[in-house]
Amino acid sequence: MGIAVLYMSIIVLIPLAALTAGAFDDGWSGFWDAITNDQAWYAVKLTLIVSAIVTLINAVMGTLIAWVLVRDRFLGKGLVNSLIDLPFALPTIVAGLTLLALYGPKGPTGINIAFTKAGIVVALLLVTLPFVVRAVQPVLLELDREMEQAAASLGAGPFTIFRRIIFPNLLPAVIGGCGLAFSRALGEFGSLVLITGNIPFDDQVASFYIFGQIESDNRAAAAGVSVFLLVLSLAALLILSAVERWSSRHAR
Amino acid sequence: MILRHRSKALLAVLALFAAVLTLVAAGCGGGDTASGDTSGGGGDSTLTLVGYTTPREVYEEVIPAFQATPAGEGIDFEQSYGPSGDQSRAVEAGLDADVLALSLAPDIDRLVEPGIVDANWAQGPTKGFVSNSVVVFAVRKGNPKHIQTWDDLVKPGVEVITPNPFTSGGAQWNIGAAYGAQLEQGKTKQQALEYIQKLFENVPVQPKGARESLQVFTAGKGDVLLAYENEAVTAQQAGEDVDYVIPDQTILIQNPIAVTTTSGNPAAAKAFVDYALSKPAQEVFAAKGYRSVLPEVAKANASTYPDPPGLFTIEKLGGWESFRDEFFDPDEGVMADIFAGKGFSQEDE
Numbered sequence: 001m002g003i004a005v006l007y008m009s010i011i012v013l014i015p016l017a018a019l020t021a022g023a024f025d026d027g028w029s030g031f032w033d034a035i036t037n038d039q040a041w042y043a044v045k046l047t048l049i050v051s052a053i054v055t056l057i058n059a060v061m062g063t064l065i066a067w068v069l070v071r072d073r074f075l076g077k078g079l080v081n082s083l084i085d086l087p088f089a090l091p092t093i094v095a096g097l098t099l100l101a102l103y104g105p106k107g108p109t110g111i112n113i114a115f116t117k118a119g120i121v122v123a124l125l126l127v128t129l130p131f132v133v134r135a136v137q138p139v140l141l142e143l144d145r146e147m148e149q150a151a152a153s154l155g156a157g158p159f160t161i162f163r164r165i166i167f168p169n170l171l172p173a174v175i176g177g178c179g180l181a182f183s184r185a186l187g188e189f190g191s192l193v194l195i196t197g198n199i200p201f202d203d204q205v206a207s208f209y210i211f212g213q214i215e216s217d218n219r220a221a222a223a224g225v226s227v228f229l230l231v232l233s234l235a236a237l238l239i240l241s242a243v244e245r246w247s248s249r250h251a252r
Numbered sequence: 253m254i255l256r257h258r259s260k261a262l263l264a265v266l267a268l269f270a271a272v273l274t275l276v277a278a279g280c281g282g283g284d285t286a287s288g289d290t291s292g293g294g295g296d297s298t299l300t301l302v303g304y305t306t307p308r309e310v311y312e313e314v315i316p317a318f319q320a321t322p323a324g325e326g327i328d329f330e331q332s333y334g335p336s337g338d339q340s341r342a343v344e345a346g347l348d349a350d351v352l353a354l355s356l357a358p359d360i361d362r363l364v365e366p367g368i369v370d371a372n373w374a375q376g377p378t379k380g381f382v383s384n385s386v387v388v389f390a391v392r393k394g395n396p397k398h399i400q401t402w403d404d405l406v407k408p409g410v411e412v413i414t415p416n417p418f419t420s421g422g423a424q425w426n427i428g429a430a431y432g433a434q435l436e437q438g439k440t441k442q443q444a445l446e447y448i449q450k451l452f453e454n455v456p457v458q459p460k461g462a463r464e465s466l467q468v469f470t471a472g473k474g475d476v477l478l479a480y481e482n483e484a485v486t487a488q489q490a491g492e493d494v495d496y497v498i499p500d501q502t503i504l505i506q507n508p509i510a511v512t513t514t515s516g517n518p519a520a521a522k523a524f525v526d527y528a529l530s531k532p533a534q535e536v537f538a539a540k541g542y543r544s545v546l547p548e549v550a551k552a553n554a555s556t557y558p559d560p561p562g563l564f565t566i567e568k569l570g571g572w573e574s575f576r577d578e579f580f581d582p583d584e585g586v587m588a589d590i591f592a593g594k595g596f597s598q599e600d601e
């Protein structure tokens with residue numbers, strides 16, 4: 001316990017506390033100015049919207065992929081299963097470079113979404129893919145199939161079984177995975193470096209705005225917006241864990 | 253279940269408490285750590301060169317050449333390259349450095365106040381600069397859109413790539429070039445500002461730095477890349493399909509070099525800077541796409557690096573400090589207004 005406290009303090013809590021202190025270098029008004037700056041506000045809004053879209057897509061597709069990986073049998077399943085984690089291992093800027101090569105102006109696909117908001121969504125989808133899959137997979141594995149069989153024997157169709165049995169059991173895991181994916185998407189930087197146009201009031205996301213403030217020697221503003229993002233992220237995680245607890249209690 | 257939750261909460265509270273304690277302790281004791289000098293005593297035989305990204309190839313040749321001279325004998329080098337502003341901030345935060353080779357003078361000036369660089373660093377014969385370049389138009393092979401002048405950049409249908417000036421200190425040279433070129437053509441300040449606004453209507457992508465811009469451009473985006481001449485030359489030498497045009501009016505980019513006061517071996521650091529300014533080293537700069545700060549080397553390479561008629565320096569724009577305040581203040585700067593789509597306030601004289 002003592003070790004855990006010390007470790008948490010050194011690695012997480014003290015840096016976060018220092019960041020928060022930095023955000024308030026110029027007092028409350030400095031913090032307020034930092035996040036109500038038009039450009040900052042737009043960037044934060046865009047980041048939230050894009051992250052929410054990415055999270056929703058992840059919720060559906062991530063669950064689907066987990067389902068396929070657990071319930072279906074097909075050749076190369078083990079390989080696909082290992083591939084899921086690769087976005088974690090890939091340096092994110094390489095992910096961005098790859099996406100630019102594929103979906104950029106000279107890409108072989110003929111799809112040009114580089115430097116658009118759609119490009120941002122695709123990049124974020126790539127780096128957040130594992131979260132929901134990896135959260136849902138173990139739950140699905142442990143899900144008692146006898147429950148489904150029992151439901152089927154009582155005359156429930158596949159849709160009813162999914163809605164009444166499977167979905168409620170998976171929901172907490174889906175929500176947990178979504179929380180992580182959302183938080184990750186809020187702060188993502190590397191994979192967007194080459195795929196976003198970085199145009200303020202157009203497709204500049206919060207992490208780029210923050211980077212710009214640091215480069216312009218405006219550390220208080222950078223810390224201010226960062227802390228705001230942290231608060232949003234923390235709020236999202238808390239709300240989701242509350243929903244998770246509520247729904248798992250409700251499912252019983 | 254309940255027990256586990258409670259111990260979690262307890263853990264969080266304890267950790268927060270520890271964090272606060274440590275912060276307070278750090279706050280009280282913070283004053284006396286700044287003077288710490290980690291580079292060791294005199295006779296340090298290793299020099300650390302902290303530079304910005306692009307001249308790496310140059311120093312990879314200049315350093316061995318220096319080590320072959322009597323002054324450089326037995327001196328080892330550690331080299332660190334990165335974006336100029338990041339490097340400057342890292343040195344300010346305590347990164348050990350003996351020699352600084354950065355992209356623009358303000359990144360050295362920043363280090364004068366904390367006492368890392370002598371206030372007289374720019375007093376030498378070359379005013380503290382080690383290399384020059386100019387802002388050019390990099391275009392597609394054969395210049396299919398016939399880009400020749402600044403006016404061509406604001407024509408409809410022309411896409412211009414330039415880094416975001418807030419994320420890239422280097423991109424501020426580009427804005428300075430575009431703005432100063434208008435003044436050089438006899439336009440008023442107001443007209444020059446209108447030009448910048450029009451120019452940015454043609455900018456579909458603002459990558460975060462010069463390197464990313466080049467990558468985006470070679471990936472097929474845009475018709476014109478506002479670039480430094482040395483980078484356009486490097487790209488050509490690397491076999492990229494780019495041409496470049498030196499506009500009639502453009503800004504002279506001046507890259508500073510300086511010795512730190514915290515150096516463990518100031519004599520050797522000084523000797524290296526002197527060598528970098530000598531003829532053999534300057535010829536390496538010239539071969540790698542830079543304009544020499546030595547008049548005789550510059551003259552010998554004048555056919556490769558012709559001086560455009562309307563060449564000006566940052567001083568034409570009032571020097572870095574006033575130029576930056578006017579253009580890049582995040583709240584009131586001209587660029588912030590342009591990005592906000594508000595146009596710019598008329599109060600700038």
